[in-house]
Amino acid sequence: MNSISADFQTLRDRQECALIPFITAGDPNLETTAEALRILDRNGADFIELGIPYSDPLADGPVIQAAATRALQKGTKLEQVLEMLHIVIPSLKAPIILFTYYNPILHRGIKSFLAQIAVAGVQGLVVPDLPLEEAAELIQTAASFGIEVILLVAPTSSQDRIAAIANQSQGFIYLVSVTGTTGIRSQLQNRVKHIITDLRSVTDKPIGVGFGISTPEQAHQVKEWGADAVIVGSAFVKRLAESPPIQRLEAVAQLCRELKAIITPASLQQIGSAK
Numbered sequence: 130m131n132s133i134s135a136d137f138q139t140l141r142d143r144q145e146c147a148l149i150p151f152i153t154a155g156d157p158n159l160e161t162t163a164e165a166l167r168i169l170d171r172n173g174a175d176f177i178e179l180g181i182p183y184s185d186p187l188a189d190g191p192v193i194q195a196a197a198t199r200a201l202q203k204g205t206k207l208e209q210v211l212e213m214l215h216i217v218i219p220s221l222k223a224p225i226i227l228f229t230y231y232n233p234i235l236h237r238g239i240k241s242f243l244a245q246i247a248v249a250g251v252q253g254l255v256v257p258d259l260p261l262e263e264a265a266e267l268i269q270t271a272a273s274f275g276i277e278v279i280l281l282v283a284p285t286s287s288q289d290r291i292a293a294i295a296n297q298s299q300g301f302i303y304l305v306s307v308t309g310t311t312g313i314r315s316q317l318q319n320r321v322k323h324i325i326t327d328l329r330s331v332t333d334k335p336i337g338v339g340f341g342i343s344t345p346e347q348a349h350q351v352k353e354w355g356a357d358a359v360i361v362g363s364a365f366v367k368r369l370a371e372s373p374p375i376q377r378l379e380a381v382a383q384l385c386r387e388l389k390a391i392i393t394p395a396s397l398q399q400i401g402s403a404k
Contacts (some may be wrong), residue, residue, distance in 0.1 A: 133176065133253045133300035135223050137324075137335040140175060145177060146352045146392040147175035150385060151228065152363030152369060153196035154213075155205030162210075163217050165369060165381055172382045173389025178255065178360065179214075181207055181229040182225060187258060192363040195257075196370060207233060211249040218250035219220050225302075225389045226253030228382065239270050247274040253300050255279045261294055277401045279303050279337075284320055290325060290394060295332035300327060301358060305340045306351070322354040329355065345391040352392045359392055 132140075140147050150169050154162050161177075169177050180193065182200035183193030189197065207229075218225055225390045227246055234242045234256065246254070254276055259267065261280065268278045277300035284305060295302055306321045321338060326335050342351055348359040359383075368380040 134144045136224060137281055137301055147358035147391060148173055148176055148389045149358050149360040150174050151180060152365050153193060154199055154210040155182055155200030155203060156196040156369065158203065159213050163213050163275060164378055166221060167216050168382045169385050170223045170380050171328050172385040174223045177223050178226045178228050181210060181227060183230045187198060190363060191208050192367050195273060196366045197266050211245055213251040224252040225249050226255060228255045231256050233260045237382040239267055242272045243276060247276055251276060253277050253279055257281060261297060268299065280335060284324060291327055292331040295328055295334060298334065301335035301337045304336055304338045306338050308332060309375065325355045345387045350393045355381060361370055361388060
């Protein structure tokens with residue numbers, strides 16, 4: 130099993146921008162989540178970010194908050210999600226990155242939590258409410274389980290803080306494209322381009338841009354600004370929530386294909402179609 134870092138290196142060697150879809154575990158149910166993971170994996174996802182539903186999701190916008198609420202109302206628990214992943218992950222090419230808030234980790238104990246997700250096959254972890262100053266123990270313990278902890282850079286971060294986060298982040302650096310929560314935006318802020326430049330001046334680690342990206346056009350813009358990965362969440366969650374049950378998985382597959390196609394160079398698309 131490759132690491133997230135190794136997979137990014139392979140993509141970079143091909144000059145290929147990664148696509149990282151996000152969905153919420155348990156919305157509309159865990160069976161659909163399992164099938165959505167397989168669908169995303171088959172339709173262009175290079176990595177998949179899976180959100181663990183949480184009662185106080187401070188970083189999430191209304192679409193993902195609503196999905197988490199629905200999943201919790203149906204009784205979705207971490208243990209059930211991990212049981213599902215233990216079954217599904219062996220059939221996936223794309224590494225799974227868990228997105229969870231810090232309280233559930235503390236509640237179980239850092240080592241116990243990491244041991245659980247490692248057994249399930251999880252390879253990456255994003256904890257949006259974990260400040261850099263308190264991340265060392267989690268990062269070090271996660272490394273002993275082969276799990277990479279991905280840290281977030283905010284658009285308001287100072288150059289010194291950007292450098293410090295870049296130094297500690299594992300796998301890749303998660304650049305938040307907007308101030309505020311996740312969600313669908315009509316346009317991206319140009320300063321994202323400048324923050325990517327700032328990051329490039331202090332690190333050679335891959336940079337993934339997320340929060341607010343929902344259309345192929347926005348994904349293409351982020352790639353043109355120099356990102357190594359495009360992270361799309363609310364647009365996928367919305368399709369799973371609002372499409373008729375018989376159409377929801379195809380809606381997810383179609384969006385995944387469209388996003389991957391627009392960030393993939395034509396030469397690589399031709400190679401892929403020839404296989």
